[in-house]
Amino acid sequence: MSRADRITTEVRKYDSKLYAKKEDGVIHIYRKCKELRKEWLADGVPVLNVVENPYRVMSLTDTGNIRGKSVDWGIDPILAKLRAMDLWNSGIGVEHFKEEHEKAEKSKERDFANSTEAFLYDMKSAFAKSVSDVNTSNLTKIDKRREGDKRIWR
Numbered sequence: 001m002s003r004a005d006r007i008t009t010e011v012r013k014y015d016s017k018l019y020a021k022k023e024d025g026v027i028h029i030y031r032k033c034k035e036l037r038k039e040w041l042a043d044g045v046p047v048l049n050v051v052e053n054p055y056r057v058m059s060l061t062d063t064g065n066i067r068g069k070s071v072d073w074g075i076d077p078i079l080a081k082l083r084a085m086d087l088w089n090s091g092i093g094v095e096h097f098k099e100e101h102e103k104a105e106k107s108k109e110r111d112f113a114n115s116t117e118a119f120l121y122d123m124k125s126a127f128a129k130s131v132s133d134v135n136t137s138n139l140t141k142i143d144k145r146r147e148g149d150k151r152i153w154r
Helices: 004-012 075-085 094-130 144-150
Strands: 016-023 026-031 034-040 046-052 055-059
Touching: 004 016, 004 026, 004 075, 055 075
Parallel strands: none
Antiparallel strands: 016 026, 026 055, 034 046
């Protein structure tokens, strides 16, 4: 029994659609998928055919993708990586991703507010120095809130 066959038997215990295949010295794990393909008959009539189209889940390399160097992975790390990658069986729904996104947005807002407050606090003395020479005795003293008091209401 080859290494790919042993891996296939173990990953099929986790998911029956998974299998391992060795190509160019590297073992890849695929998921059996079916795809609808539109094909044309000789007289120009379209026909939909169901075609097997395997989906590559992961490769047993040092980087986990196709271009890495082949590395022997144990069964436990393979199953752990499959469980971590599997969104269908994890129980995590869209709500989880929405919550994570909202938390990240709130964190960004808090960070912006804190950094703005820190910047303004640091610039307080520089602003006070630059405005200390302004003569405010010649400025008009009209309170904008009281401008409407002279109007006649009907």
